[in-house]
Amino acid sequence: MSEKLQVEAIQQGTVIDHIPAGQGIRILKRLHLESAGKRITVGMNLPSKNHGLKDIIKVEGRMFTEDEAHQLALFAPSATINVIDDYEVVNKFTMQLPDTLEGVFSCPNTNCISLNEPVKSFFYISNKTSAESGDSVVKMRCKYCEKSFSKEVVVAS
């Protein structure tokens, strides 16, 4: 059975594909997609050539911006974003870490003022290479409490 038959094609909107299996629902919540009043199709545990299983989200009538696409780079770096118009892919975003991120994740510092005041969370993001392992280390520094956290800690909190 082909993938197109598993999740119906959309006329206009955004398709987030190659989401790691199990992350689809989290992405919906993080990007507040479920409250946008748009028709959304979520496919979970679909077969993927590269990853075994994947999730997919189709949002009809909403074209993602580059900024929104970059937010995804933090928690689903392998995902791809296709913007669709008249059933054709008109834009494909390459994942890039944003310099800043507003209103997506809460600050993990339980004593940070941003958790109980009328402001959106705001992080400055840096990507350094670990001197020990040579791996990429993504750090997120809260604008308010100025504490720095690894991406994994922020995404999991």
Added chain:
Amino acid sequence: MTNPLYQKHIVSISDLSREDIELIIKTAARLKQQPEPDLLKGKVIASCFFEASTRTRLSFETAVLRLGGSLVGFDDAGNTSLAKKGETLADSVQVISSYTDAFIMRHPQEGAARLASEFSSVPVINGGDGANQHPTQTLLDLYTIYESQGTLDGLKVALVGDLKYGRTVHSLAQALSKFNCEFYLVAPSALAMPDYIVEDLEEKGVVLHQSDDLEAVIPECDILYMTRVQKERFDQTEYMHVASKFILKASMLANAKSTMKVLHPLPRVDEIEVDVDHTPHAYYFQQAENGVYAREALLALVLKPEFE
């Protein structure tokens, strides 16, 4: 010409450039030498202490009064609308800043001053926000170092005691890294300087020496910045063992440079014995006094456009 700090918020030491710091130090020195009792005449300053801090509050309030300004505010948030009626800090700041010309605040939560700066119509001066920032402490430390050494450049500075939790030493190290200083980090391993600060300093090319031998470091340094090894971080037996290695006694200063000064953010408990007070190296009470001049300088600069 308008000075570069006019109407600026003073939230974090990292917001200040080397030039800003030099301007504040120069202004503090000037106000110490030449008091200006009418400088803030007609200005009303809010002093809002959402948690207790006797020295910082009295120092700020003294600075305002010595410059001829007036004060409104509180030193017990338990009796305010925030505590009694559940008002947000954001709303409190908007209202209080509409009454006043500047907003001095201390708050137990990290990031409170940054948040206040986004809702205040007047300059916010951070008097400490949780474990995060205490920029005026760092500025008075820098002014005191400058006053006692004649420069901030190229000094050898030993930071001693609780380097893990002490925001004072974190901010001081970050600020002095703008002045090519070399650091001796003297701490028990359980209270070592956090990795993220060490990495930040190393990235800036700062020379760091880690040690747990206070006596060996003393002859090397120009400034010996002592902090308290906090008892609650250890069990009683371990504390007795650890703390004894980080207690400064007058006899340990025999080989110190003649110009070396001992600083401490105060209050001290038992990490500096009183016999040190009578040596020419003791400078912590002058340091506390300098808090008033450093805070006078900040208030003057943020409120008087042409004050330089």
